[in-house]
Amino acid sequence: MRVSVNAELAQAIPGFGKGCDYLDRRALAKEITAIEEGLLKPDVGQGLIIGITGAPGVGKSCLIDALLHCWTPGLKVAVLAVDPTSPISGGALLGDRIRMTSLDDSERRESIYLRSIATRSASGSTPYIVSDLCSHLLARDFDLVVIETVGAGQAEIRCAAMADRIIVIEGPSRGDGVQAEKAGILELADLVVVNKCDLPGADVVVNQLSMSLDLDIEPPTVVKVSALKGDGIEPLAKTILSLKKRTTSEKARIRERLMIANERRFLESMDFKAAVDSIHGGLSTIESIMESSK
Ligand SMILES: Nc1nc2c(ncn2[C@@H]2O[C@H](COP(=O)(O)OP(=O)(O)OP(=O)(O)O)[C@@H](O)[C@H]2O)c(=O)[nH]1
Numbered sequence: 369m370r371v372s373v374n375a376e377l378a379q380a381i382p383g384f385g386k387g388c389d390y391l392d393r394r395a396l397a398k399e400i401t402a403i404e405e406g407l408l409k410p411d412v413g414q415g416l417i418i419g420i421t422g423a424p425g426v427g428k429s430c431l432i433d434a435l436l437h438c439w440t441p442g443l444k445v446a447v448l449a450v451d452p453t454s455p456i457s458g459g460a461l462l463g464d465r466i467r468m469t470s471l472d473d474s475e476r477r478e479s480i481y482l483r484s485i486a487t488r489s490a491s492g493s494t495p496y497i498v499s500d501l502c503s504h505l506l507a508r509d510f511d512l513v514v515i516e517t518v519g520a521g522q523a524e525i526r527c528a529a530m531a532d533r534i535i536v537i538e539g540p541s542r543g544d545g546v547q548a549e550k551a552g553i554l555e556l557a558d559l560v561v562v563n564k565c566d567l568p569g570a571d572v573v574v575n576q577l578s579m580s581l582d583l584d585i586e587p588p589t590v591v592k593v594s595a596l597k598g599d600g601i602e603p604l605a606k607t608i609l610s611l612k613k614r615t616t617s618e619k620a621r622i623r624e625r626l627m628i629a630n631e632r633r634f635l636e637s638m639d640f641k642a643a644v645d646s647i648h649g650g651l652s653t654i655e656s657i658m659e660s661s662k
């Protein structure tokens with residue numbers, strides 16, 4: 369694929385072309401680790417944050433790689449692969465790196481930053497760490513941050529909700545229906561992409577999706593692509609840059625963000641681990657902790 373980013377669309381990204389020629393990856397990796405550990409306050413940057421979510425193996429990483437071939441080197445793109453259930457943190461997961469053929473191209477590589485984020489602790493704080501990291505990466509001259517999450521549970525949906533636009537990926541039917549519907553994430557979608565259209569069953573999913581989305585007054589567009597063959601990738605890369613928010617998805621995002629902001633305030637108001645120990649040791653109760661955190 370040879371497309372470069374559509375200049376006009378790129379102009380629409382807030383703060384596009386901040387112009388950093390040299391990316392100090394080691395310094396950035398250290399900053400990100402420090403933010404993850406709560407030791408560094410993130411800088412505030414502008415740009416576009418895209419959430420890409422969908423069931424395991426649906427082709428999210430392959431699709432992101434195909435999109436990177438279109439967007440870079442014209443745009444600087446950071447990819448955060450978030451796996452809130454993984455105990456492994458830091459760097460990029462090997463599997464994701466292997467899928468990234470865009471990193472084989474020396475010119476593109478300079479415009480791409482890849483990082484895996486895992487849950488720090490059981491405190492449920494991943495979504496706001498993701499939010500902080502996105503802000504910091506945009507402040508470090510990235511035009512676009514892509515968050516890849518496996519759309520399986522609440523934590524993943526919350527991570528996706530940190531994005532400005534959310535794209536839900538589906539695959540051809542395996543006879544078990546639309547996965548995104550089951551995971552309850554269609555509400556958050558600004559666009560639904562059915563990947564692997566080179567395989568049989570993609571049309572069935574498109575039809576099923578169209579039927580279930582029909583009830584929405586402003587249903588998201590459904591497109592078919594093949595990350596493997598490149599079908600539909602070029603138009604998709606352009607569509608994403610100018611994607612409009614849906615009212616339903618925006619409200620769902622605001623709802624999730626409010627919940628996260630509330631959780632953050634609560635967690636920051638106390639030593640969470642000490643509070644758990646204290647309740648466990650009979651020194652306080654949930655009610656007394658809630659009262660003192662007000
Ligand atoms: N036939 C076909 N296979 C694809 C396509 N896109 C991805 N795949 C294959 O699907 C498998 C999973 O792809 P990934 O990109 O790792 O999927 P993922 O959604 O990122 O997976 P997780 O991160 O584990 O949730 C790989 O074997 C890919 O080669 C496609 O368009 N067509």
Ligand SMILES: [Mg+2]
Nearest residue numbers: 428429464516
């Ligand atoms: Mg992946």
